[in-house]
Amino acid sequence: MVKERGSRWPIKVLSLLLAVFLWMYVTNELNPTKEQVLRQIPVETRGLGAGLAVLNMSRQVTLRVQGNQNVMADLAARSVEVSVDLSGVKAGKSRLPVSVKLPPGVRLVDVTPDEIMVEIDRLAEKHVHIKPEVTSRPAEGYRQMKAVVKPSQVVLKGPQKVLAGIDAALARVDLRDRTVNVLETVPVQLLDKQGKVVEKPGVDIVPAQVEVFVPIVVELPSRTVPVKVPVTGVPAEGLEVTAVIPEPKTVTVTGRWEVLAGIREITAEAVDITGVKEDVLRAVRLRLPAGVTSPATPEVRVLIRVGPVTGQPQAPGPGTQAPPQEDRDTAPGGA
Structure with a gap:
């Protein structure tokens, strides 16, 4: 009887292995592993020291991830967190590793790039005068008087190198075919030392919008x-x-x-x-x-x-x- 029981162990082990294999096969058939590429995933920064600002860095990465089909079907870019840790980083250039946090059941295969060059600058503040600019002319028989901007200055906060290249601010209003006084709230645009508009300056503008008042009067002889x-x-x-x-x-x-x-x-x-x-x-x-x-x-x-x-x-x-x-x-x- 003992010999008979002992002789059954190989059969039991084999049965268990066959059951596991069969389960894995069925699972893979019904819920197979999928691979997906997530492009242009934004990179966040964490731990930046006081008085510092990010001057330049790559803001996007590409991820290659794996997971079962039912998990991957619900995967969205917004559920992925990508960041670089700036704790202890000083002004200058540093190459830092990229950290990726994925939802449960999703595995990271590759991240490109896996390191990012980050340039840090000291945070500065600058007061800039706002120049009013009017485009077009009022209706025939009318003329504009001197434009007034309120407030007359904005405060810029950002990296020192960026602020050094900004010379003035601009508030633009269109007077085409106007016959009455114009009072509009318009966004502030920044100008470089050559008088050109700075696109995406990367600085905080306070306030970001200002009021422009332009009197329109009858054009008398x-x-x-x-x-x-x-x-x-x-x-x-x-x-x-x-x-x-x-x-x-x-x-x-x-x-x-x-x-x-x-x-x-x-x-x-x-x-x-x-x-x-x-x-x-x-x-x-x-x-x-x-x-x-x-x-x-x-x-x-x-x-x-x-x-x-x-x-x-x-x-x-x-x-x-x-x-x-x-x-x-x-x-x-x-x-």
């Missing part, structure tokens, strides 16, 4: 006329006014044509020279008629020269005035 500066009083005894010289001598004003047609000169505030003993230099404001503007020249400077009396009587009344200047008219849209 303009006219250039002489400036007249009245003088009141008389200088000290034995002296007289020899010249009144405004600067500029002419001013361009805008307004409706029926208003401009009656304007031959623009008078400034009067200057009192009572008792003066030497030349007088003053800044005086222009007195613009209603409906007339001169945004470029709200005031003028005037030099009043005095000298010894030459025997000619001084003009009575308000005093000597600037000699008349020939005026020039400009139709809408002209110079």
Whole structure:
């Protein structure tokens, strides 16, 4: 009886091996092993030290993985984690191994590349002025005034080498066929030292968007006329006014044509020279008629020269005035 039981062990072992083989065969037939290539898998960075920034590195790898069919069918690129550990890495270039984390049941066959060259730079901050830029023109009969950007500066944060190449920022707005004031929120673009837009600068821009305000006004006719500066009083005894010289001598004003047609000169505030003993230099404001503007020249400077009396009587009344200047008219849209 003992011999009979002992003689059955080889049969039992063989049966077990046949069962395992049969199970593996059936399993492989029903759920075979598959191999898959995952391309352009993003590489993350971990453990970067404070005050440092990644200047340059390869951001993608290709993976070749294996797994049973039922596991591989649900495999997606987003379930794979690829990273490089930057712990303890200092500024400069370093070649670091790629770490891959896969879902359960998936095996890594190959990763290309298996090492990545990483260039680290010190983190810096830079304040940059924003230049407004308008494209196209408003509708016919309208013109734009000076564009205003709010805020006027942005703060850039990133690698020192990248920030060194950035010279200014740009906020662009389109005025095509506009007839009313424009207020838009637009993204900030960065410019290099040659004035070209930097594509994908790799720095943080704070704020990333700004407001641009561009006033749009009706394009009115303009006219250039002489400036007249009245003088009141008389200088000290034995002296007289020899010249009144405004600067500029002419001013361009805008307004409706029926208003401009009656304007031959623009008078400034009067200057009192009572008792003066030497030349007088003053800044005086222009007195613009209603409906007339001169945004470029709200005031003028005037030099009043005095000298010894030459025997000619001084003009009575308000005093000597600037000699008349020939005026020039400009139709809408002209110079």
